Amino acid sequence: MRRAVCPGSFDPVTNGHLDIITRAAQLYDEVIVAVGANLSKSTVFTPTERAELIREATKELDNVRVDHFEGLIVDFCRRNGISAIIKGLRAVSDFDYEMQMAQMNYSQAGVETLFMTTNPLYAFLSSSLVKEFCKYGGDVSGLVPANVLHHLSARLAQP
Ligand code: PNS
Numbered sequence: 778m779r780r781a782v783c784p785g786s787f788d789p790v791t792n793g794h795l796d797i798i799t800r801a802a803q804l805y806d807e808v809i810v811a812v813g814a815n816l817s818k819s820t821v822f823t824p825t826e827r828a829e830l831i832r833e834a835t836k837e838l839d840n841v842r843v844d845h846f847e848g849l850i851v852d853f854c855r856r857n858g859i860s861a862i863i864k865g866l867r868a869v870s871d872f873d874y875e876m877q878m879a880q881m882n883y884s885q886a887g888v889e890t891l892f893m894t895t896n897p898l899y900a901f902l903s904s905s906l907v908k909e910f911c912k913y914g915g916d917v918s919g920l921v922p923a924n925v926l927h928h929l930s931a932r933l934a935q936p
Contacts, residue, residue, distance in 0.1 A: 782810075782861070790834055796865075812845035907929070911930060
């Protein structure tokens with residue numbers, strides 16, 4: 778079975794992420810969406826909550842499953858028999874960081890990273906911008922799945 782992982786912090790998952798996950802699922806027998814910790818980011822949702830939001834949003838995709846992990850993504854890959862990491866690239870600004878991680882993961886563990894170009898419809902989209910926009914009353918419907926919209930609005934409304 779050809780299995781790939783789409784890792785990310787997904788705080789929360791956006792329509793841009795879903796586009797990448799859906800396209801990856803057309804290329805691989807199984808895609809695992811793995812919610813991890815990016816130590817440079819603080820989060821609104823716990824890893825379990827983020828995974829559950831993705832699970833709801835991908836329930837129509839039969840070959841996608843969702844998990845969360847602690848530690849290194851390459852160890853998650855080893856444990857799950859995964860040979861490729863799939864990451865979306867929005868713009869040149871993503872490239873340096875993604876390239877560094879990809880080379881680190883390949884040089885230390887032999888795990889390949891495949892980059893998928895983001896659908897231009899979502900080139901500007903990030904979880905951070907969605908949170909900021911929503912926090913100050915902006916309309917983010919159309920940028921995130923309906924379940925995320927509901928939970929994000931409720932969470933950000935809390936004092
Ligand atoms: O959505 P993000 O914030 O770009 O996701 C980054 C993430 C979580 C995929 C990345 O930070 C990661 O893989 N973290 C796990 C720890 C790890 O393996 N770090 C070394 C990367 S070379």
